Amino acid sequence: MTYELASSSWGEEEIRAINSVVQSGRFTMGDHVKRFEHDFSKKFGVKHALMISSGSTANLVGIAAFFYKKKRPLQRGDEVIVPSISWATTYYPLQQYGLKLKFLDVELDTLNMDVSQLEKALTPRTRMVVAVSILGNPCALDVIRSFCDKHGLYMFEDNCESMGAELGGKLCGTFGDIGTFSTFFSHHISTMEGGVLVTNDTELYHLARSMRAHGWTRDIPPDSSIYEKRGDDFYEAYRFILPGYNARPLELSGAVGVEQLKKLDGMVAMRRRNAHAFTTLFKDDKRFIIQRENGKSSWFSFTVILNPEYRVDRNRIMNAMKQADIGFRIITGGNFLRHDVIKHFDYQCVGEIINANIAHDRGFFVGNHPRDIGPQIRHFHEVLVKAVD
Numbered sequence: 001m002t003y004e005l006a007s008s009s010w011g012e013e014e015i016r017a018i019n020s021v022v023q024s025g026r027f028t029m030g031d032h033v034k035r036f037e038h039d040f041s042k043k044f045g046v047k048h049a050l051m052i053s054s055g056s057t058a059n060l061v062g063i064a065a066f067f068y069k070k071k072r073p074l075q076r077g078d079e080v081i082v083p084s085i086s087w088a089t090t091y092y093p094l095q096q097y098g099l100k101l102k103f104l105d106v107e108l109d110t111l112n113m114d115v116s117q118l119e120k121a122l123t124p125r126t127r128m129v130v131a132v133s134i135l136g137n138p139c140a141l142d143v144i145r146s147f148c149d150k151h152g153l154y155m156f157e158d159n160c161e162s163m164g165a166e167l168g169g170k171l172c173g174t175f176g177d178i179g180t181f182s183t184f185f186s187h188h189i190s191t192m193e194g195g196v197l198v199t200n201d202t203e204l205y206h207l208a209r210s211m212r213a214h215g216w217t218r219d220i221p222p223d224s225s226i227y228e229k230r231g232d233d234f235y236e237a238y239r240f241i242l243p244g245y246n247a248r249p250l251e252l253s254g255a256v257g258v259e260q261l262k263k264l265d266g267m268v269a270m271r272r273r274n275a276h277a278f279t280t281l282f283k284d285d286k287r288f289i290i291q292r293e294n295g296k297s298s299w300f301s302f303t304v305i306l307n308p309e310y311r312v313d314r315n316r317i318m319n320a321m322k323q324a325d326i327g328f329r330i331i332t333g334g335n336f337l338r339h340d341v342i343k344h345f346d347y348q349c350v351g352e353i354i355n356a357n358i359a360h361d362r363g364f365f366v367g368n369h370p371r372d373i374g375p376q377i378r379h380f381h382e383v384l385v386k387a388v389d
């Protein structure tokens with residue numbers, strides 16, 4: 001393909017790291033995972049980082065942890081405010097834990113939650129806002145944080161698409177009471193499958209840590225506030241305290257993560273250089289709505305929405321891209337409300353959902369990569385302009 005959606009970000013270091021794990025014979029959650037967690041917490045300036053099997057299980061374990069807090073736990077039937085564009089597994093744990101979702105529309109230019117609607121969504125049952133920065137572009141995390149603080153709500157930050165992005169000099173993923181990251185292939189760093197949960201709240205950290213591995217106490221320090229250690233070592237070795245999961249990461253992923261993290265800044269810088277090439281070509285052409293950067297995006301990909309005012313047919317554009325061998329896809333998962341699975345949710349829309357539908361029907365994205373793709377971007381631009389003219 002002349003312009004791929006994604007490509008590997010690995011070099012020899014990652015292969016060597018894998019080989020060393022294979023030779024060690026220990027494959028699951030050991031020293032490499034610990035080292036990755038240590039390096040991640042330092043890099044992101046957070047107290048705790050927990051590596052998990054995926055971004056989706058980081059969301060699952062993270063939401064679950066709020067249900068077992070000693071003070072003010074989440075409860076079934078509580079309301080949570082969410083954006084209408086995100087990945088399906090942002091929403092699934094909310095449904096699985098019996099929360100009611102209040103959907104807000106997105107802004108057409110940033111593609112993030114329209115925070116001007118937050119007050120309208122607030123009711124006495126509101127307990128949490130889920131903030132998602134779409135495709136590297138920080139959402140209004142500062143506004144959402146203040147809103148949550150003002151109303152005593154939890155803020156859950158699904159940052160699975162935006163590692164390395166910043167708002168006001170603060171790294172995305174660190175605004176929420178819990179923040180999550182994905183290290184799946186094509187993301188800013190890749191550990192094959194993988195995810196990370198970060199928090200400065202030690203109780204939430206211990207709850208998530210226990211939830212990650214069977215809901216037992218083995219990985220929890222004996223002085224943790226989430227359980228009281230008893231004297232009997234025989235029973236203590238297999239003591240279950242929470243209805244948890246097995247979402248443990250592999251040592252292979254941990255070892256690769258250590259190497260990838262060292263390269264993160266350089267790879268994000270490269271993505272930003274590509275973004276400069278992309279925005280320079282597209283920014284003044286009103287036929288295309290491209291993502292408006294809020295803060296400093298880490299540019300997962302490049303979105304294009306065909307401006308409804310110009311009536312350009314998306315199928316024509318998609319055919320031209322297919323013929324030119326350019327990879328493209330729907331923006332994240334499109335408007336989540338348009339998927340069949342929504343019938344299983346307890347939810348309500350706050351105001352009209354207009355922009356998420358426009359992005360769903362008239363949008364797509366092409367890939368960004370941690371290497372120079374200037375020629376591919378220029379080719380894409382030529383193909384698009386020709387197809388529209």
Ligand SMILES: Cc1ncc(COP(=O)(O)O)c(C=O)c1O
Pocket residue numbers: 054055056057059086087089090132158159160161181182183184194195332
């Ligand atoms: C916003 C968001 N949340 C969660 C996930 C899930 O991450 P994973 O694929 O690692 O399970 C993704 C995946 O890309 C995502 O985009």
